[in-house]
Amino acid sequence: MSTLDRWLPVWIGLAMIAGLVLGRYVxxxxxxxxxxxxxxxxxxxxLGLLVMMYPVLAKVRYDRVxxxxxxxxxxxxxxxxxxxxxxLVMFVLAWVFLPDxxxxxxxxxxxxxxxxxxMVVIWNDLACGDREAAAVLVAINSVFQVVMFAVLGWFYLTVLPGWLGLDSQGLDVSMGQIAVNVLVFLGVPLVAGIASRWLGEKRRGRAWYEEKFVPKxxxxxxxxxxxxxVLLFALQGEAMTRRPLDVARIALPLLAYFALMWFAGLLLxxxxxxxxxxxxxLAFTAAGNNFELAIAVAIGTFGAASGQALAGVVGPLIEVPVLVGLVYVSLWAARAWFQTDPFGEPLPVAKGRAA
Incomplete structure (x- = not known):
């Protein structure tokens, strides 16, 4: 592993601290x-997400899709x-942890x-998941997001609470807004990744593309x-430092959610x-969330200073360190549960067994 990969938790921790300091004191x-x-x-x-996603999508071998x-x-x-x-899991956890x-x-x-x-493509790549499978699942999620987000928002915020005798709130979001979100955060880097591989292999061959271009x-x-x-923490650094108890209460159901969904995906x-x-x-695509869409919808519907917007922002702030931790759990599970080495190295032979 490179120095960047090996010390990733440290760099992420420093990025969080830098963002909080910038947001609080600048x-x-x-x-x-x-x-x-x-x-x-x-x-x-x-821009940050596009730079983040392009290299991973450029690595995908689209002929294997x-x-x-x-x-x-x-x-x-x-x-x-x-x-x-x-x-459904998030609905239950939200009502259990935040009924008031x-x-x-x-x-x-x-x-x-x-x-x-x-961001799921990053966690999947770090955990040595199937890149082609991640690309397909992300594309499917994008289509369903355009079609189902508003419908499920109406169901979970209005219909289901009414059936259960709970408080309800509406959600005003258009398919156009969701489609633009999908186009920007998936469409642009996906097209760039496909074009890079096609042009690179056509002009210089697969060996050059895999051995020279991808590492760069x-x-x-x-x-x-x-x-x-850094940007995410800078945007909400002041709000988080002013309302730490609120952030802690929002964080608890999020921690439970990410853990439950990730382990459910891996074990399934x-x-x-x-x-x-x-x-x-499967585990990382189940546990991750489209924080940009959630924040945009919360701000557009309830306002930038609303509690809904703060909860949306806390989402990725909890998701990032938790899913980084789950990358390491995943690499451990490769050996402990799947009897394989995610990096392609041979496993050591247990004592008492033939080599």
Missing amino acids: PGLSGALARLEVGGISVPIA AAVTGDRKLLVSSLALNWVVGP LPEYRTGLIIVGLARCIA VGPWALYGLLFTI GKALGLGYARSTT
Whole structure:
């Protein structure tokens, strides 16, 4: 592993601290960053995510995608976890942990509805998951997000609470807004990744592309991740330091959610015989969320100073360190549960067994 990969938790921790310090002690910074928006999308965060996603999507071997689309176990499991289990789990956790805080509760439910289409490719790559499977699952989530987000928002915030005799809130979000979000955060880097591989292999061959080009652009994924983390913490650094108890209460159901969804995905993949690479891809795509969409919807519907918006922002601030930790758990599980080495090295032979 490179120095950047080996010390990633340290760099992420430093990026979080830097963002908090900038947001808390640089006057007007968070407001200036918040104003840099086009169509409800933060331009600095969009740039960070595009830089983060492009190298990973450029590594994908798109000629292998057909093998993924034929894996019905993987596709059905992913759809069930993302669009049935995930939103329901977040709904239950939000009501269990925040019954007296309706704004934060609504914000968490919105986070649960926004399935991940961006940062998951980083976690999957770090955990040596199946890149082609991740690309396919992210694309499927994108399509479902455009079609189902508003419908599920209406169901979980209005219909289901009414059936259960609970408080309800509406959600005003258009398919156009969701489609723009998907186009920016998935469409642009996906097209760039496909074009890079096609042009690179056509002009210089696969060996050059894999051995020369990919290693050069690869580190930029983590540079983009660290840049995005600094921005996220800078945007809400002041709010987080002013309301630490609120942040802690929002964090508890999020911690439970990420752990439950990740372990459910990994164990389901193992039970279905998907192997380590696809099981870990299933786990990370189930646990991750599209924080940019959740934050944009919360701000657009309830306002930038609302509790819903704060809950949306706390989402990725908890998700990043938790899923980084789960990358290491995943690499441990490769050996302990799947009897394989994620880096392709031979496993040591147990004592008493033939070599």
